[in-house]
Amino acid sequence: MERFVDAGNLSLCTTTTGDPADPAVLLIMGLGLSYDWWRDDFCDALAARGLQVIRFDNRDVGRSTHLWGPGISSWGFLTRQARPAYTLGDMADDAAAVIGALAPAGAHVVGASLGAMVAQEVAIRHPERTLSLTSIMGRPGDRRTGKVSWRRVPDFLRPPAADPVEGMVRAFRRIGSTYRTPEDDDDVRVTMRRAAGREATVPHDGQGSGRQLAACVAERDRTEDLRRLTTPALVVHGDVDAVIQPSGGRATAAAIPGAELLELPGMGHDLARSTWPAVIDGIERTVRVSRTRA
Template identity: 85%
Template sequence: MERHVAAGDIRLCTTTTGDPADPTVLLVMGLGLSYDWWREDFCDALAGRGLHVVRFDNRDVGRSTHLTGPGISPWGFLTRRARPVYTLGDMADDAAAVIDAHGGTAHVVGASLGAMVAQEVAIRHPGRTLSLTSIMGRPGDGRTGKVSWRRVPDFLRPPAADPVEDMVRSFRRIGSVSRTAEDDEDVRTTMRRAAGREATVPHDGQGGGRQLAACVAERDRTADLRALTMPALVVHGDADTVIRPSGGRATAAAVPGAELLELPGMGHDLARATWPAVIDGIARTVGRSSRTRA
């Protein structure tokens, strides 16, 4: 069942899986994607490890509040210059409000842009963050985790006539070498479900552009990551061309005691073949939290 949580003027659509008495894991999704992209099977597997899973739509996607204002132009993307309507820090404060509404503390897990938001949650709200798992992320230093030039056209292409099959093709380009027909069908199912949910709220169709502007305008978090004290896991694929593996390595090097899990053949996706390693890693990191054990 969905529940809306207020974060100032923003209303965030949330849903949960598992027993609320178990340790809470907050999942933060990436650029322009609703909570549906944390697949239900994935969440069920985490719940099976004794975890209470909370998903939510970031601002500007799904059934959360959609804002107005410009996103980012192609030139702004190419030159890495943006005037965002909001920042990754604002998105992290949204996530903190979700944590407050679900017990006050959580193990925070983010993927892609969600990894950068998760890092900001840990930095800005350390008392709420029991552990940090950063998947396909980077520290924002401007040097590591840059997009491969051959992936730049993916960010600049106009909308496709068939967005569902276009997304299947996109994940085939950027995804893991282990992607299967089942992964393709996951994309089709999730795209249709996400589109149906988003169609129920007013929006201008530019939310992804505003999130991208926030990502392009990210700050260097390296120094603040060095001050973190909670357990941390960094997951990255060695075949990622959207946020190259140097981003994961730099993140792990910055966070004291962080575990780096670099998966062979993993691209910029969560193909089903990667789930066992990722889920094991999240559960292992939760177990490292002294506050959870206490």
């Protein structure tokens, strides 16, 4: 069942899986993707480990509030110049509002891709609500590490595919793990249709992903703030990720005191099902470290 959380002038659509009495894990998804992209099977597997899973639609996606106005131009993306409508810090404050409403004792914060950068900002800006941090496919924002490979830049500049569903399947084949399977492709098809159906119920201008991308391009260098974190942290990255290259994960782990770096062979910029056991084990391990310290 969905529940809407008030975050100032925004309404954020959330859903939970698992026992509310269990430790809470907040999942933050990446660029332009609704909470549906944290697949139900993945969340069920976390819940089976004794965790309450909280998912939510970031602003500008899914059934959460959509803003209006331009995102970022192709030239702005290429030159890394953006005038964002909001920042990753603003998105982190949204996530913190969800924690405050659904997990007042705090949550283990997990983010993927753009969501990883938002998760880092949650840990920095709201340490009292962050029990642990798992940064998946992220970077610290230093503009040196985790850059997009030039061979993947055209993916950000392509016009919309005539068939958005099959276009997304092809996109994940280009940027994803070397061991993607037909089941992973079917996951994309099912999730795309489900996400599109949910988003169709909300007024929007179709520019939400562009506004999120502008916030990502305009990100600040979080390195020094990451060095001051005291929460347990896990950094997960694929060694063939060409969208946020592995140096981003390595730099993130190097910045956070005591962070574990889990670099997965053959993993690209996706969460293919074959990565789930290692990722879920890592999240559970990080939660356990946090509870031991408490």
